[in-house]
Structures are given as structure tokens and as C-alpha cells.
Amino acid sequence: MLVAAAVCPCPPLLVPEVAAGAAPELDALRDACGDALRLLAASRPDLLVAVGPAEVRDTSAFPAGTRGSFRPFGVALDIRLGMAQPNADWQPSPDVELPASLAVAAWLLRGWKACPVEGLAVGEQLAPERCAAAGRVAAASAGRVALLVMGDGSACRTVKAPGYLDERAEAFDAGVAAALAAADTSALAGLDPELAARLRAAGRAPWQLLAGAAGGAGLGGQLLYEDAPYGVGYFVAGWT
Template sequence: MTRAPDGYRRAMLTAAALVPDTALLVPGVGGRSDALVAGLREAALAAVAEVLATGPERVAVVAPAARSRSFAGPVRASLAGAGVPDAMLGWVVPGPVDAPVPAVASAVAVHLLARCGAGSPDEVVEVTGSTPAAQLLRLGAALVADGPTVLVVVGSLSARHGPDAPLADDPRAPGLDAACARDLADPTPAARARLAAVEPEQAAALAVTGWAPWQVLLGAADGARTDGRLLARAEPAGAAHAVFTWFTAGAAA
């Protein structure tokens, strides 16, 4: 590998697809409500396909979960944790039967990768919102240290929008969602600083599942010039989801 010039940090993060953490992205989970997320599903598949087109050496998934853990090698993307038997899914469940089963959010990412023609990711990293931001930033830097890497970053905006939301409506949700979506779509250094400054307590109170995975992404992108794009945003049943892509300089397909 060519050595980067002195004073220049070689960007090991090639690109990232930021996708929602809802199991509804997988056909068969939502039943009659499937149409509510069809646009998000199409955008998520497009985002994953775009970042894979950069030809990375490694592909890793970063997703929220109830406890922090990581998997190396093949995993099995079952959604049984969401109460959905594998036989009900409209997509084939990827991964060996005897492989470990990650949390639901990670399984959604593995499904998306499989639908885009990729194999199992090289690594799956699950993080919690109680992990200190500095630790998450270091994790992101370490995750991309071994070579050009694509990340599939799973997480959503607030789940507190209106009377149909999974959790009680909160008037603070629209403001935080708008600010985060703006900065995720245009990740300038100032935007990334604002994302890093989001209080984890506020994110937890508003059920923003993307906070911890986004901190990992910020650590992975540190020092790189990054361009972002919003592909889709919607609030099915009161939960806000969005799809973005990030490409480091010179990496866009």
C-alpha cells in the first residue's frame, strides 16, 4: 500500500451507508404496513449498493444493541429476536445455520448486504448508548485501521413523533431530528462536531437509536474529507427513519 505523504491522514473509511434500524425493512415483517417503508427499503438497498461499489477491502456493520459485543466472520441474520420466524420473511435468511445471530438491527444490515450481492460482513460491532462517546470514537478509528473499509451504520432518529409513535410524543423530537438529519446529509467538519456534541442523555430520552453508531462513524471518519447525501426520510407510525451515504474524498463510485 502506498504510504500517505507526511501530515496527511490516509482515509481508511472508504464510504458508509447509514440505514434505519427497523426490522420493517425486511419484507414479511410488516404485513399490511409493508407499503409504509417501501421507499426507505429501496433507498437503503441503493445506499448499500453504492458504497459497496467502491470496492473496499473490508465491510463492517455498526449497529445499536442492548449490550456491546462484536462478531468476526459469518453471522446468521435471523429476525427471531423481533418475533418474526425466518419462514415468514420475504428474503432468504443469510448466513450458516450454526453461525452466531446478532441483534435485530445488525441482522437488518446483513440482510441488506446479502440483497446487494455481498457476503457476510467481515465484522459486526454492536454498541450501546451508555458507552462513553470517547470510547465509541476510538472504536471507530480502530475499526477502519486495517485497510479501506466500508461501514453499514444502522440507527434511526427519534421514535417520539405524534400519537401513533412507539413511545410518547415529545415536542423536542422534531428539532433534534432536523439538526441531526441536516448534519448527517452534509458532514462538514462543523457538522461532525455538532453530531459529536449531541448529548447521549437527550438521544436516549428521545429514543434516537443512531446516537452510538454515529459516534463510531465519526471516529472512523476523523481526519477525512467526507461528502454526504440524504437518500430518503420518513416517519412511518411515528418513528423517524432516514437513509444517507458518506463518501470520503476520491472514493465515490
């Protein structure tokens, strides 16, 4: 059953080495993510499932130790899901690689020791009911399950945003923030996939997976961070 969840955004810029000189701009966001992970650890889970959007048709599971890399973003940094940061002479092996969202999750979890970790990629276009079903399966995968749910809000908050300005973006993000703050599974389940896609909100499918996993769990929510740097909506929340 689901005992806790943390919601974090998944921009590669969350990793200081990727952000480089702009890294201090997201320090508050990184701190909030750390607070959310501490809430997860305090829930004493048997299993942590890191969930992130990806270009897959349905869902795809990744075991602990799967490699993630930030080399596509110009940084010679590799990491393993559920493992400490590799030492300097570690070389990536030619195995299956984490999607970018789960590579960011692996970076956030680099000091995690509370329980075993698995990864789950969810297709960005996956229908809400399929997301909810995948969430119920994830919640039933161990006695006490915690989720780290990665996903960004709209990418259309300003004219300089990746998706340019869309006047619907601010209201969409406000609705997501309110749902995360209240642990409102119905509101998350009701997000419009078509609108989310138009607003380039990569978190829609993972959030709807969370809604399915949390149904009947009786969790309460708290919003730890809400902002739109670079014109993209970022949220951090904890459900316990």
C-alpha cells in the first residue's frame, strides 16, 4: 500500500553540474526536494518507486542499479538508480539507460538508504485510466510503498518559456498546485491530457499515476515549493 509520496520536478538543470553558472538560481528548489525526500524516509517504506515521464508507449520498469547519464546535456556525469554517486574512475556500461526524468530522480536519491529503489517510466501520452491502473499496481508492489513522482508543470508561462506564452498555463498550474497541496486525487485524475500536452506539462501522466496509487490511502498533502523559473511550472509536494 502507498504510505507516502513526494512530487518533484525533473529538469536536468536541477543537477548543479548541468546548470553550471545558473545553479544557485534553483537552490531553493533543491532544498525543497530534499525536504520531500526526508518525508519519504520518515514513512519507513519497504520500497521506493521513482516515477517519471518518458517517451514510452505504456510503462517501463527499471531495476536498482540502472544507469542514468547527463552526457546528453553536455556534462560527463553518470549515476546509478538507488546507488551512491560513482567514483571518478567509474565508466558507464552499455546497459539499459534511464530516461532523463529518472536520471534526475537518481541524482536526487544518490544518498538514499531507507529502502530498495526501483524506477518506473510512464508514457507522456498514456491515458488517465491507464495511468491510474499503473499506480494501483505500483502501490501494491510491497507492504509499504513510497513514490517519488517526477514531472514538470506547463512550459508556457512566459514568452521566453520553451512552449512560448499560453494564457491557459497559469490557471492549469494553479490547479495542479492546489491538488498537490490538498492531496486531491480526484483533481489530479481529472487533468485534461490534451490540454496538458498543448501546455507541454510533462508531469500529467506521473501525477495521474500518483492519483491511482493514492486512492483510498487517506494521505494528506503539503506544498513545499511552487514557482515558474524559466517559464516552466515547478512543484514540490509531500503526501503522508
